[in-house]
Amino acid sequence: MPYLMIWGVASLIYAVVGQRPTVRPDVITSAARYADSCARAWGYAHGVPPVVYRTFAPGSHPLGARVIGEWRPGDGRAPDTVLVDTIYKDTVWAVAHELLHGAVGRPGHPFAFVACGLMTWQHAPVADGACAGVLCKGGR
Numbered sequence: 001m002p003y004l005m006i007w008g009v010a011s012l013i014y015a016v017v018g019q020r021p022t023v024r025p026d027v028i029t030s031a032a033r034y035a036d037s038c039a040r041a042w043g044y045a046h047g048v049p050p051v052v053y054r055t056f057a058p059g060s061h062p063l064g065a066r067v068i069g070e071w072r073p074g075d076g077r078a079p080d081t082v083l084v085d086t087i088y089k090d091t092v093w094a095v096a097h098e099l100l101h102g103a104v105g106r107p108g109h110p111f112a113f114v115a116c117g118l119m120t121w122q123h124a125p126v127a128d129g130a131c132a133g134v135l136c137k138g139g140r
């Protein structure tokens with residue numbers, strides 16, 4: 001009986017964690033190559049750092065429902081984290097946008113973001129105001 005319980009618990013964990021949406025490897029590869037190339041072209045010589053990817057349910061970001069992505073710097077021991085709304089997890093420009101923050105090393109959007117076409121309004125113009133510090137619908 002305990003074995004069945006262990007099997008049941010393990011299956012449940014797999015069902016919950018195993019099917020958790022994540023950023024696809026091919027999207028990561030494309031986004032990282034593009035962001036790295038963009039960063040180096042604009043003088044951010046370190047390029048894209050190692051990153052951990054996480055997703056969040058649409059509209060559930062703590063900073064607001066309009067947020068579709070966020071870059072969080074590492075602390076020297078843990079790497080940077082890229083968080084992406086599950087709706088945008090397969091969207092190369094959205095992931096590349098966050099990776100470019102990693103290469104730049106700070107929030108905010110220097111001209112490299114615009115030059116490389118990585119701003120939200122360059123993909124989905126929405127006139128619903130600005131959004132500071134994170135990638136969001138209509139954000140600049």
Ligand SMILES: [Zn+2]
Pocket residue numbers: 097101108109133134135
């Ligand atoms: Zn941004």
